[in-house]
Amino acid sequence: MRIVINTLKISFYILCMCIFLSNYKKIVMPNEFFKIMLNSNGRSSSAEKKVDQSVGYQEVHSRDLRKESELDNAKAELGEVMEENARLKMALNHMEKDYHSLQLRFFDILKQQASKKAVNVAGHRIIEEPEELLSLCLGRSPREPKSDRETTASSNFIKVAQVDDGEENLKANLTLGLGSDETSLEEPNKNHAEAGGGEASSPPSSKTPKTMRNEDGEPPPQVNAKRARVSVRTRCDAPTMNDGCQWRKYGQKTAKGNPCPRAYYRCTVAPACPVRKQVQRCYEDMSILITTYEGTHNHPLPLTATCMASTTSAAASMLLSGSSTSHPGFDSTATPINGSEFRAFDNSRTQLYMPKSAHPLLPTITLDLTASTSSSSTFTSSLSSCSPSDSNNLPISWGNEYLRYGLLLSDKTQVGSYNLGKAFQEYFHQTYAEKIHQASSQVSLTESLTNAITSDPNFKSVIAVALSSMVGGGGDATHRSQGEGGERMGQQLKWGEAAHQFTSRK
DNA sequence: CGGATTTGACCCGCGC
């Protein structure tokens, strides 16, 4: 397990470096070449013409020869650059393949572990847990056979759902989105809207909309089923965060405890898209915007939206796969994570919290993009100030080499047996924490190297931007085929921009 | 004029 994770991480960084280098060359070298060409072909300028007329034939001839040799040199240089580009591309492709295979193996192992633990826990939990799982396939939604669903679903509700979703949904088997890809890891009861063919992965909220209720007015089964919500905290002056999607506001409420109104948005990219988001400003720090996403997009997303979707997808997956390893009897709602293990490798830069959930039913994970300074003090204050109700939170520190964002985990148990906090702690202890601990005891070359690289905040931000683009766009074959060259190119340009920013800051 | 936003009313789950 550790080896796989280590290899994954190293591959990640190498991949980043390769992409960075290749894009940098692509962008910089043509410009240099262009300058050289301008210099060598500048004979047409009037000033130079005058000079040419005033010198003898020999001089002109020798100058032409010089320029030709310069041109040859430039051409040769260009050829070299192109060769190197090709080599880097090949290396990149190779890395990408390796990365994907490792990623697959990694998730296989995660799945296996989850299933092992599920076997060991109480029977009722075995039934419950799968519903909460999300896959990490970043938007791909392999659907369960329809028949499986129909056996568990209320027939009335299925009818309604099929009417609501329409044929569009029947066709779409792949989605890009927030990654609440429940079906890939079995969610038999949960979303009956999906039963119609795999779309609209979830009713947008725990409360079933009127249209989703059966004729008796009874909520469909599993209406209270827990789904992950991903909350993103960003510093943003605009009323909403530009996440690349199109949203339509459908409501606004002033929530208790926060005078700032909470706005409700629906995704309008596709008519039947179930994704909703809530946007609210932080009470204490108005510059912080809290955006909470819920649901899975049932349509291809633009590249920019894919970035956010991928990020939130990963977060949600982390949250929900962690839940599968939870232990009964641990109430995470009011109990801070026992941080002793984490403190063993505490570098006091990033902290994990277990706030009470903003939502009574849905586990929520919060990506805190405001903690850019990685300062534990600012992170703590921003959290406590923004969550007045979270008086029970205690910080847990962990190494931030492995985590770009501060992670806030919020979970509310339904019946008391659900224990996400412990699970989350275990999950990260198994994956990241142990590695950090290892690194401190057996400082390997690769660890030192990656730590050295990632300790640069500029580099990290560049990598974060680029990775989110890459993973978001590259993880989905459908999207790739739809996006085609244009988006691919855009991605590369983004890479180039990010890389350029990085180098220019240096 | 059509789409987006606003806003008061309504629904529903939860706690007491």
Add this chain to the structure above:
DNA sequence: GCGCGGGTCAAATCCG
């Protein structure tokens, strides 16, 4: 059972 609060609806309004 009742009140509270979060979430949603839908008519009114705004805006390009």
